[in-house]
Amino acid sequence: MRISAAISSSVHFPAIDLALQTPEIGRLSKSFGSAITWCAKMNLVLGTLFPSKWIAITEFVTKVAGCRRGAWREDEGRSVASEFDTVGLARASLIPEALIQQGILSGAVTLVWKDGDIRDVTVLGERNIERRDPMTRDTLFRVASMSKPITSVAAMMLVEDGLLALDSPIARWLPELADLRVLRNGDGPLDDTVPAQRDLMVEDLLTHRAGFIYGFSASGPIVGAYEDALGNILETLATPDEWLTALGSLPLAFQPGEQFRYSYATDVLGCLVGRVAGMSFRDFLRERLLDPMGMVDTDFYVPAEKLGRLATIYRHDKTIGELAPVPIKAPAAAPALCGGGGGMFSTADDYLRFARMLLNDGELAGQRLLQPETVALMRGNRLSDEQRRVDFLGRPGFWSGQGFGLGLSMITDVQAHAAHGAGSVGAFGWPGAFGTWWQADPQENAILIYLVQNSEPVVPPAQEDGGAAVSPVRAAMQEWQRAIYASFR
Template sequence: MGKAGFSAERLQRIDRFIEEKYIGPGRLPCAQVLIARRGEVVHETVLGHRDLERGLPCEADTLFRIYSMTKPITSVAFMMLVEEGKVALDDPVDRYIPEWKDLGVYAAGNLGAYATTRPARPMQVVDLLRHTSGLTYGFQNRTMVDYAYRKTGVGEMGGKLSLAGMIAELAKLPLEFAPGEAWNYSVSTDVVGYLVEKISGQPFQDFLKQRIFEPLGMAETGFEVPAGQEKRFSACYNITPRGGLKLQDDPAASGYLAPPAFYSGGGGLVSTAADYMKFAQMLLNRGELNGKRLLAPKTLQLMASNHLPGDKDLTQLSRSMFSESTNAGVGFGLGFAVVMDPPKTLIPCSKGEFYWGGAASTAFWVDPVEELTVVFMTQAMPSSGYPIRRELRTLVYAALEETNG
């Protein structure tokens, strides 16, 4: 028996598997796996290169684009304001964004000339946190509404629109569906970031730094690469049709080297595995880390419960062409996916486990039953390119010999 109930021999399988299937054949540029149980790091894998072109190895302190792993952080920030009584989950969104008061649902038409219908009820704050708002992402390439997002630059990382500019553009566009009617992965969490800024009265990026990153000791997490740390920043790659890699973002010329125009609460952060593990450990500890409490246990319990209408799972409610989740047996809480029915997922997991991932194939999960947190970092897009997340879950649980449930 190894540390904290894990088999040391079986943990080594993780390294061999990733090296032989992904790093060696050039399918992924690098991989970092950090596993902790009961607050103790039990295994760390660091493989491959953070920069293939320059031959620079991945290291324990490599900086990664975490993309949608920003979403849980933004959601925690918002729930801190809920705890302070400054906003409620059932508040109408137009209370804070008056220009959205008459948003209609798309019926017909094209950019600038839409026919809309009136939704049965206004969009509520909870719709933003659980992605039932009727908003979308432009990259889904599915409807006339996401086409309009692409044309106007709504939610575009590295684009010209500011957070306030995105809100103004969205006021001119219809919803894809009536709030609460369906689940669709969207710019909703970017809007949550805007609400944090408006309700708190301070810039969104400053709120995250002062209220989350500094208390948790996440000194390397932010919307840009820290000055003087550029050499630690990873390259990002696109997975090619033949299974190779093509440079997507050169770390020496990346937009992440300077402050962005758009502070994206949905996908804008850079972080390290160690920093994100601190955040995940805070979640496992029900809102506290090293004596610093961000949220109360009951608030975390609420966030990690399924909030999809009718207690449905994502297979029943999702309209999204793109998702970070495996849908069967999985619901969605206030900022992350939540396992409702483990057998339906067809992979080892625990009821109540919650997780999410990013566009460059990064991922994390928190398992309260097994007191387990896992962070996975790499930089390969799209996240649907390989089943590495499912495989990693199987490998980690296969190494866990002493279980709680």
Template sequence: MSWSAARLERLREVLSEAVADGDVPGLVALVHRHGETRALALGSLELGGGAPMRRDTIFRIASMTKPVTAVAALVLVEECRLRLDDPVDDLLPELAAPRVLREPDGPLADTVPAERPITLRDLLTSRLGTGVVPAGWPIGRAVAEAGLTVGPDGPAFGPDEWIRRLGALPLVRQPGATWMYHVGADLTGVLIARATGRPFEEFLRERIFDPLGIRDTGFHLPPDRLSRLAVPYAADPRTGVLARRPEPREWDRPPLFPSGAGGPGLLSTADDCLAFCRMLLNKGRTEDGGRILSRATVELMTADHLTPAQKAGNELFLGAGGWGLGLAVGVRGNELAVGPGRFGWTGGLGTEAYTDPAEGLIGVLLTQRALASPVPPRVFQDFWTLAYAAMDD
């Protein structure tokens, strides 16, 4: 047996307490190991009751979109339609010959030429030279004025206009110098669409979702599935009280910008997330024996690609871990929930999925509470502590 029944019951009790205490309105949790999956659906789609959470409830998974985008890019790498270390200038001419700020917090006019072009490897490792920046810096103000501020709801314009505005701004760092969150994955989504001459979601569906039996994941929903979408909430930064989070659009229509990074990212279910994670755990194989990626590519994707200097200053995002191609890679830490080689990522609207190949363990936890301040709900740490504790060997 892979699981201890008594400790799985303790997992249920603790997650139920989080719902009863109001930390989250509801949740869906899956743990999978050695072919055995255990699932919990607790609470409701919205505060105050109403429709209960179900195993097939649909959530906005936000930045959990990033590993999916990376896999799509690596599919094209394996076909030699893209190459990791080739410049992206031919498909993304807006990024050709970029200028770089002499100082990250300096004036926008004080720039130097980039020391080298931006590559796909830079995009996938978030080392292209731009990303999340402090709002008070001149570049931060310019990003806001251009409508490029990073967030879960995305810009009010399409990919071509987004990259045009982005390319008009200088890079913050030299390409390859340091890890900067988020923007590289959005650029990868644009790159994939241009390389294939097809809408980004269409390529994801044909090459990843359909082969994995993923049916409920996409950038929008058919009208008959809208009732399964969890209502989003965020905590008041002063009081911690949950309030409904305004949605930017109706989810039965595609977004103007189908984000490769997560803003707005994919909608998905726990079982769809599990199918994607099982493919990576199985070194690129599908359950029916087919392949999405080769073993060698999955191993490259899930290795840490950052040097200590490239990680410096990014502890808020990376913790004690590192970054592979489109996802976080864990290292042995002091907490039970971080194993060596554990990989995956978290969605800022309240979701996460991680895989621990050393233990053969996958965990998926989906909630509809955004993980911003004042304090992320403890249910995420408790979930991983109890998932590891429930392994019966």
């Protein structure tokens, strides 16, 4: 292979191209002509061919961009990243940093764990722009739907306890959801219904096949009915009993088990866990999952002493080209209804412990939450081919390379999944609406965590070709995944 050909100007390196758009690196590029561009591209190539020799430029560019990075061996507190890892990880950190410099993101915390060690933690930008509070490793994030896997594990613990089964009718504990009606046409009139063909079961909740919806995952009168009856679950003052009663007054959008539809099903699951356990859902999580896992910063509210660590959610206002804070208040005390589908706050290190437990077949540091066979059930696809042919939230082909199990998605075809990210067959996880994402990969023995606080439409606008537009924030997260996986090679 001729190196001169490998670094020709026609070669496209998205990470470097993004980095060169940042003000600091852009000014350097102008000052030194094309030298920094050429050196960065050279380092990308030579860093792969000769990892022990070509580190300087990538590290230099990373320092210019202002990244705060490090790698730790957890038991000794010392660096473990190889020189090759350092090149690749530094390369990856340029990707979210470019968006921060462009004013599209406020900040980010990323973490890479592999083969028993934390290989990298990168801290970028600010958690609150107005106060100029820098992002820190222990910053608290609204992890949104990353709450769902935690709630799903709690439910599976009750299955192992013998208190639930996947085919248990949930109306036994949630009578508010008995004798439900189903819309004859999913987007049709609310009064045009038929009886449900069977009872809702626990598995329906775990797999989003219960017939519930989110406002953004459906169309027709049912959307307004949900909004009027349930409001915003992140800010509701309703009790679980009141919320379930309101939900039970609404028709299902489809027959139980018929299709996958992203929904409030996991919030219902959290209510179910509380009823079955005979305590509040939050108390069950604290006692059986969060405390045993050492997840000290994960909860449904942010206490006063931790409020300064909370990252603000921002929305990029294209009309003014700036970030605007999104007015979503964090509860100052545990809410009456702790939403198991999206109400949790957490940190990179806390969520790492949860992900490691699942990657390690249900056990971490001598604390076993689930048996290996239960974790295997969660990590196995349960959707039919027909259910996977339906677009997910306006993203065509989303399920072509993925499946969905009991609260977790997993990669089933690497090539088909490539348009949506990176990973090996069997890699599993589930993201959050505010830009949070994680994935555990058994083949690589690796965990990737990517935390930002960005508000954008959950359903992307359609493009002229019928595909879904990919926002710069989502595109950067996907490219970060690819860069991290490239560093493993």
